[in-house]
Amino acid sequence: MAVDTSDSKSLDVVSGPVPEDIHTVLERSSDFSDTESDGKRAPPLAAKLCAVALISCISFGSHWSSGVTGAMKTTIKKEMVIDNTQFSLLEASENFMATVLLLGSGMITDRVGGAEMIVYGNIIYTIGSILVAAAATVRSFDFMIGGRVILALGDIATQIAQYKMFSSWFPPSNGFASTLGFELAIGKIGGFVGKSTANIIAKNTGNFAWVFWTSVFMNVFTNVASAGFWYFNQYCTRHYKGRCDVATKEQLTEKNKKFEFQKVFELPWTFWAVMAFSVFQTSAASVFSQNATELAETRFEVDSIKAGWYSSLSQYAGFFLVPCLGVFIDVLGNRASVLCTCGAGMLLSMVLINFATSKAGTGAAFGIYAIAVSLGPTSVIDSIRTTMWHQSVFGSAYSLKVTMNNAMSIIIRIITGALQDADDNSYRRVVQVYLVLAAGALVVGATILIGSFLTDNLVVLQWTRHKRLTSGAAVIERIREQNLVTQRRRTRNISIICFGALTSLTLGSWVAYIWGAVTGHNS
Numbered sequence: 001m002a003v004d005t006s007d008s009k010s011l012d013v014v015s016g017p018v019p020e021d022i023h024t025v026l027e028r029s030s031d032f033s034d035t036e037s038d039g040k041r042a043p044p045l046a047a048k049l050c051a052v053a054l055i056s057c058i059s060f061g062s063h064w065s066s067g068v069t070g071a072m073k074t075t076i077k078k079e080m081v082i083d084n085t086q087f088s089l090l091e092a093s094e095n096f097m098a099t100v101l102l103l104g105s106g107m108i109t110d111r112v113g114g115a116e117m118i119v120y121g122n123i124i125y126t127i128g129s130i131l132v133a134a135a136a137t138v139r140s141f142d143f144m145i146g147g148r149v150i151l152a153l154g155d156i157a158t159q160i161a162q163y164k165m166f167s168s169w170f171p172p173s174n175g176f177a178s179t180l181g182f183e184l185a186i187g188k189i190g191g192f193v194g195k196s197t198a199n200i201i202a203k204n205t206g207n208f209a210w211v212f213w214t215s216v217f218m219n220v221f222t223n224v225a226s227a228g229f230w231y232f233n234q235y236c237t238r239h240y241k242g243r244c245d246v247a248t249k250e251q252l253t254e255k256n257k258k259f260e261f262q263k264v265f266e267l268p269w270t271f272w273a274v275m276a277f278s279v280f281q282t283s284a285a286s287v288f289s290q291n292a293t294e295l296a297e298t299r300f301e302v303d304s305i306k307a308g309w310y311s312s313l314s315q316y317a318g319f320f321l322v323p324c325l326g327v328f329i330d331v332l333g334n335r336a337s338v339l340c341t342c343g344a345g346m347l348l349s350m351v352l353i354n355f356a357t358s359k360a361g362t363g364a365a366f367g368i369y370a371i372a373v374s375l376g377p378t379s380v381i382d383s384i385r386t387t388m389w390h391q392s393v394f395g396s397a398y399s400l401k402v403t404m405n406n407a408m409s410i411i412i413r414i415i416t417g418a419l420q421d422a423d424d425n426s427y428r429r430v431v432q433v434y435l436v437l438a439a440g441a442l443v444v445g446a447t448i449l450i451g452s453f454l455t456d457n458l459v460v461l462q463w464t465r466h467k468r469l470t471s472g473a474a475v476i477e478r479i480r481e482q483n484l485v486t487q488r489r490r491t492r493n494i495s496i497i498c499f500g501a502l503t504s505l506t507l508g509s510w511v512a513y514i515w516g517a518v519t520g521h522n523s
Contacts, residue, residue, distance in 0.1 A: 043240040051169055052179045054232060055162050056186040057225035058118065062125070062158060063187040064194035064218045068211055072198050073294045075208050080141050084425065088417030089516040091290055093145050096513045097152035098406040099506045105156050106399025109164050110392060113255035115233040117161035122226040125154025126219040133212035159402060164395040167385055168254040171245035173330055173465040177382040181326020184377050188319035199305045247468050248476060253392050263393045265495050268483055270387040270457050271397065272498040277339055277444040278380050278401055281346060283408040284437035285373050287416060295427055299362040314366035318374030325378050335386065335461040336452040338379040343445035345372025346438040353431045383461055389480055404502055407509035414512040
């Protein structure tokens with residue numbers, strides 16, 4: 001959300017008296033938007049809503065597919081005759097490919113545009129899902145790993161592309177969080193349906209492979225939605241001008257004229273602070289979700305179908321909160337407060353998982369987890385966007401987040417798989433890992449919240465819509481100049497150190513994956 005100081009027009013918001021209210025700013029923005037020399041007008045609300053709806057359809061299908069494997073952990077281990085370490089390796093295969101290719105994919109997305117990447121990514125994803133379904137049909141573990149690798153190649157492209165598209169249509173505090181919330185809610189519904197029906201399909205058809213073939217059919221729907229979005233985006237490009245950030249007048253871009261490597265290495269330290277929260281919270285949620293169905297079977301003493309419903313509710317029951325949270329963040333801000341609350345909820349649920357092992361205690365933990373995990377994605381992604389100087393490299397920035405989360409997930413999944421096998425298939429020691437991750441999320445979240453009262457760099461996370469639109473531009477410009485001009489060397493050094501830490505984490509995940517491959521799947 002940088003303001004280009006080389007263009008005097010970009011400082012219109014901060015020159016002269018501060019507008020009395022938000023309506024004045026919006027009117028000035030409208031005047032600015034409608035006087036472009038090319039004669040094109042800004043996209044209307046109907047076009048924006050149509051873009052959100054199409055991307056949400058894509059998200060529904062992809063989340064459906066992603067929820068299937070974890071829900072069928074017990075069935076897959078039994079049918080394919082594998083242990084917990086091998087199952088963790090199967091799940092980690094997709095994470096491994098993400099750590100290898102995600103950063104490059106993010107930079108390519110910034111360069112060529114999100115719409116193109118969504119189409120290509122979903123085609124590859126569908127091919128991978130066909131291979132996974134075929135592997136399940138012939139009961140080949142090695143074949144299934146290969147299919148998951150191909151599937152990952154498509155998933156890598158699509159998961160960055162759809163959020164890149166959102167960033168090019170909506171700025172912070174002006175629709176970005178709301179559209180994120182709506183898309184994530186639709187995705188949660190898709191994941192819930194896929195996860196809760198997986199074992200039902202397997203039982204009623206008598207062959208668990210039909211679950212994966214159902215995912216293939218769903219991916220066909222996703223491809224149709226992707227094609228529809230591509231044509232819609234082409235239409236908008238021809239008829240509407242580019243969108244801009246109302247507060248800073250930054251022009252939002254879907255694709256760049258060149259690769260912006262320098263901007264990627266100038267990401268602010270506040271961005272890395274949000275990343276630190278995500279490395280604990282998102283990784284804890286990812287690995288817990290992988291094992292939630294089997295944990296429910298053990299704790300509630302039920303079959304896989306009922307356990308699938310319980311785990312699905314724990315992961316997706318809070319879907320109705322997600323769009324409400326998006327609107328809340330867009331209007332009232334308080335992102336740091338939401339991050340801290342999310343971390344506290346994660347810790348409380350994991351404390352109950354560890355120490356209240358009765359059915360009642362586990363049920364309470366699942367319920368608290370459902371609420372806490374719903375607060376994470378929207379607040380993290382919107383906070384990342386809010387802390388950035390340049391929207392043009394949002395795809396690269398988001399790819400760093402997903403690379404980090406996947407690297408951490410590989411390490412945790414391999415460790416928990418080995419612990420479970422060594423502990424006679426028990427979750428006694430595995431849940432302790434969840435507890436440590438949740439505690440880390442709370443510590444970082446609380447630190448960010450406290451910092452938001454002490455420094456302007458973090459206070460932007462707490463700003464309301466009114467604050468950002470009326471007087472935020474001056475503060476943003478001052479912070480940007482301080483970090484990119486006065487203290488540019490310090491900003492670059494911090495970014496390089498954080499990149500180094502991320503590289504070390506990624507290399508560690510590769511070592512863990514290779515170790516799992518050597519010790520787990522060659523038997």
